[in-house]
Amino acid sequence: MQDFLDIFDIYLLEAVINGILLGGLLALLAVGLNLIFGVIDVTWICYAELVMVGMYGMYYLVSAFHVSYWLAAPLCILLVAGMGALLHVLVIQPLLSAPPINQLLATGGVLFFLQSLATVLFGIDFRNIGIQLPVLAVGEMHFSYARLLAFGAALVAMVAVYVFMTRTYTGTAIRAIAQDRQIMALMGVDARRIYIVTSALGGALAGLASCLLVLQYDVHPFVGLSFGPITFLICVLGGLGNFVGGFVAAFLFAEIISLGGLFADLEWGYVLAFGFFILMMFVRPAGLLARRS
Amino acid sequence: MNGRRLAAAAAAVVLIAVPFVHRDPYHLHILVLILIWSFAYTSWSMMGRFGLTSLGHGGFMGIGAYVTALLWNHLGISPWIGIPASLVCAGLLALVVAYPCFRFRITGHYFALVTLALSGIVLQIIIASRDYTGGSLGYTPDRATGSALAALQFDDKATWYLIALGVWAAGLLIWQVVDRSMARQALEAISEDEDAAAAAGINVTAEKLKITVLSALMTALAGGIYCQYQMFITPDTVSGISVSLQMVFAAVVGGLYVTLGPTVGAVITILMAEALRIGFGTKGVGWDNLIYGVLLVVFIIFLPKGILGSALERVRARLSAR
Numbered sequence: 163m164q165d166f167l168d169i170f171d172i173y174l175l176e177a178v179i180n181g182i183l184l185g186g187l188l189a190l191l192a193v194g195l196n197l198i199f200g201v202i203d204v205t206w207i208c209y210a211e212l213v214m215v216g217m218y219g220m221y222y223l224v225s226a227f228h229v230s231y232w233l234a235a236p237l238c239i240l241l242v243a244g245m246g247a248l249l250h251v252l253v254i255q256p257l258l259s260a261p262p263i264n265q266l267l268a269t270g271g272v273l274f275f276l277q278s279l280a281t282v283l284f285g286i287d288f289r290n291i292g293i294q295l296p297v298l299a300v301g302e303m304h305f306s307y308a309r310l311l312a313f314g315a316a317l318v319a320m321v322a323v324y325v326f327m328t329r330t331y332t333g334t335a336i337r338a339i340a341q342d343r344q345i346m347a348l349m350g351v352d353a354r355r356i357y358i359v360t361s362a363l364g365g366a367l368a369g370l371a372s373c374l375l376v377l378q379y380d381v382h383p384f385v386g387l388s389f390g391p392i393t394f395l396i397c398v399l400g401g402l403g404n405f406v407g408g409f410v411a412a413f414l415f416a417e418i419i420s421l422g423g424l425f426a427d428l429e430w431g432y433v434l435a436f437g438f439f440i441l442m443m444f445v446r447p448a449g450l451l452a453r454r455s
Numbered sequence: 456m457n458g459r460r461l462a463a464a465a466a467a468v469v470l471i472a473v474p475f476v477h478r479d480p481y482h483l484h485i486l487v488l489i490l491i492w493s494f495a496y497t498s499w500s501m502m503g504r505f506g507l508t509s510l511g512h513g514g515f516m517g518i519g520a521y522v523t524a525l526l527w528n529h530l531g532i533s534p535w536i537g538i539p540a541s542l543v544c545a546g547l548l549a550l551v552v553a554y555p556c557f558r559f560r561i562t563g564h565y566f567a568l569v570t571l572a573l574s575g576i577v578l579q580i581i582i583a584s585r586d587y588t589g590g591s592l593g594y595t596p597d598r599a600t601g602s603a604l605a606a607l608q609f610d611d612k613a614t615w616y617l618i619a620l621g622v623w624a625a626g627l628l629i630w631q632v633v634d635r636s637m638a639r640q641a642l643e644a645i646s647e648d649e650d651a652a653a654a655a656g657i658n659v660t661a662e663k664l665k666i667t668v669l670s671a672l673m674t675a676l677a678g679g680i681y682c683q684y685q686m687f688i689t690p691d692t693v694s695g696i697s698v699s700l701q702m703v704f705a706a707v708v709g710g711l712y713v714t715l716g717p718t719v720g721a722v723i724t725i726l727m728a729e730a731l732r733i734g735f736g737t738k739g740v741g742w743d744n745l746i747y748g749v750l751l752v753v754f755i756i757f758l759p760k761g762i763l764g765s766a767l768e769r770v771r772a773r774l775s776a777r
Contacts, residue, residue: 205564256756262563263508267707268755270510270700275748281741383741391575391696398568429583436576443569444555 173424176303181420182413183305186313187374189412191393193320193405194367200403201340201360204254204265208273210390212249212365215276216242216372217381218284221291231293239369246365247358254361255354273386280383288380295377312374319370320409323363336360340403392419392432395439401449411450414438470620474613483612489718489725490619491681492705496717497626498673499702501633502666504711506646508563510699511552511570514577515545515671517694519678521581521588524596524688527606529587534607538679545675546668548573553667557660560649571696578695593689596682607683615684622680623718626673630714633666642666704751710761719763 195209206212216238223234253272257265295307327333339346339356347353379385396415400407415435422431442450474483499512522541526532532540552573556566581588588594599606609615633639641662644652653659682688691697701724709720728743735742758765 199564205568253752253756260755260759261506263506263567264755264759266564266567267508267703268752270703271748271751271755273748274697274700274704274744274751278741278743278745278748282745286740387696391571394568395572395575398565398572402564402568427583429579432579433576433583436572436579439572440552440569440576443559443561 172303174421176305177420177424178417179303179305180309181417183309183313183416184420185413185416186316187371188389188393188396188416189409190316190319190367190371190374191389192396192400192408192412193323194364194371195393195397196400196403196405196408197323197360197367198364199397200405201336202250202254202357203262203343205262205269205394205402206249206364207266207269207390207394208249208276208386209364209368210386210393211273211276212242212245212368213372213375213389214280214381214383214386215245216369217376217379217385218280218289220373220376221289221381224291224293225289235370235373238373239366242369242372243362243366246368247362249365250358250361255357277383277386284383286383288382290380291376293377306378308374308377312378315370315374319367323367326363332356332359392435395436399439399442399450404449407450467624471617474616478613480612483616485725485729487612487615487619487684489721490616490623491677491684492725493718493721494619494623494626494680495674495677496702496705496709496721497623497630498670498677500706500711500717501630501670501673503703503706505642505663505666506562507663507667508567508703509570509667509670510567510696510703511573512670512674512702513574513694513696513698514570515549515674516678516681516698517577517581517690518545518548519675520682520688520693521594521678523679524594524682525587527596528594533605534679534683535605538607538676538683541679542672542675545671549668549671550664553664554660557663557667562649571699574694574696574699578690581690581694588690591690593687595687608686619680619684622676627714627718629669629673633669634714638662638665701747704747706761707759708750708754708761710764710767712760713764713767716761716763720761723762 191209191213195206198204198206198209219238219241220231220234223229223237224231229237249269249272253268254265257268295311298305298307298310327337335346335351335356336359338349339351339353343353346356375389379388392415396411397408399415400409400411415438418435418438419428419431422428422434473486477483495512495516499509502509519538519541522544523534523537526537526540527534552569555561556569561569582590585591596608599608603609641652641657644655644657645659645662649659678693681693705720705724706717707720708723709718710716724747727746731743731746754761760768
C-alpha cells in the first residue's frame, strides 16, 4: 500500500509540474492573442495557424538547410511577425469598420488558406525537427528540457512584453489606443502604424511559440487545431484582452489537461478542460477576473 | 406574388422529375450531397442571419450523425427513432450552452468563441471514446439484415435524392415561416440593439434561444441524414471546427440573408471541390480549401451579402428604378 502511494504521488507531482510547464507555453500564446484583441478589437481565429507556419519555417531551416537552431529561431520570429503585419494590412484593415464578427470570419478564411497552403506545399506527413534535448530526472520524475526551455522562454517573453508596454513610447501608445481609439488620433498617434506594430508583435509572439513548440511536437498542416481552440478558450475564460486573466486561465487549463491526461487519455483531459470552460461561462461569463459592472 | 408561386411550383416539378429522367448515379450523388449540405448551411443561416454567429454547428452535426449511428450499431435502434433521439440530444446541448450565453449576454466574438469550444468538445469526445466511435478512423453503420426501409438504408441514389430533396424543401419552408413571423422582426431588432429590443418588450433570451434550438435541431437532422446516406462518417467530415467554418463559408458566399443563399453557396462549393478533384486528382488535395479560404476573405471584404444576396439586391434596385 505504501509503495503504491509513493508511485502514485510521484506521477501526480510529475503531472502537476508538467502542467505548469505547459501552462507557460499556453500563457505565451494567450498573451499574443490578447494583445491583438485588446488593441485592435479583432480575434485572429488563424492565430494557431501562424504558429504552424513558424513551425514549418523552423523545420525547414534546421533540418533541410542545416541552419543552427539559435540562428533559425530569430529568423522564424521575424517571419511570423511579418505575416502578422501582412495579415493586418491585407485582411483586417479593409474590415476595420465592418461588424467585428466579419473580421473574425475573414481570419477564419485565412485559417483555411494557411492550412491548405501547408497541405499543398508540404503534404500531410508529420515532420520532426530531429533535435533531441536531454531529459532531466529529479528523483524518479522526468521532465524534458524542451518543456523547461519553453517555460523559461515564455516567461521571459511575457516580461519583455510587459516592459515594452509600460516603458516605451510605442507601448504606451498601444495601451492608450486600446482604451480610446477615437481620441488617440487627435493626440497625434498614428493608429494605422500602431495597429501594424501590434500585429507584428502578436505575430512575433506566435513565432516564438512556434520555435518552442517545434521542439516538443511534430509539424503537420493541422497542428494548429490541436492547440488553437484551447488558446481561444483561455483568452475567453480570462476575459478577452485581459492579460492577467489569460495568464491565470492558461495555468488552470494546463493543469486540467495534464491531470486529466494522467487519469485517462489525453483527449479526456481536453474534454474536461472544455467542460470546465462551459461551466465557468455560467459562473463568470465576462472572464475569470472581470469586474462586475 | 402569383408569378413567384408558379415559378416555385414549376421548379418543384422539375426537381422531383430529375431522378426519373436522368439516372446517372454520379450526378445524382452530387445532387444529393448538394441538397444535404444546402440544408445544413440553411440551418446555420437561420441564426447566422440574425448576427448569432455560431462556430458550434459542427458539434450539432456530429451529434446528429454519431448518435444515430451509435444507437443503430450498439443497441439496434432504427434510425427512425435514432435520428429523433439525436435531435433531442443536440437540442438539449444547444439549450445548455446557449442559455447561459444569452442570459449573461455573451454576444459577438464571445459567442463565436464559446460555440467554438462546443465544436471542439464534441470532436474530442468522439475521438476520445474511440472504443465505441472508431475515433479518427471513422465509423460505419452496420448493413441492415432486415428491411431496408426500417434501417433507412437504400442503395438506390434516386430514393436518396427524393429524401434529400424533401428535407431541403422542408428547410426552405421553415425559413419562410420564420421569415414571415413576428420572431423575425424581434430577432432583427435584437441584432440591431439588444437593450432597445428589451425595452420594446421583446424577451431577448427566449427569442434567441428559440432560433438557436431550431437551428441546432435542423443541423443535427442534416448530420443524421448525411450519415445514413454516406454510410461512413469521420469526426473531421461531420464535426469539429473545420465543418463549422465550412458552413459559415458557404453561407457567406451564397448570401446568408436570402432564402436560397446557403443553397447557392453549397452548389458553388461542392461543384468547385468536385471539379478540382476530377481535374487534378490526388494532386488537387488541399487546393479546394485553399481557394475557399481566399474566397471567404475576398467575399467578406468586397461582397458581404454573398453572390445571391448581391444579385437580388441589384435586380430589385433596377426594378424599383423603373
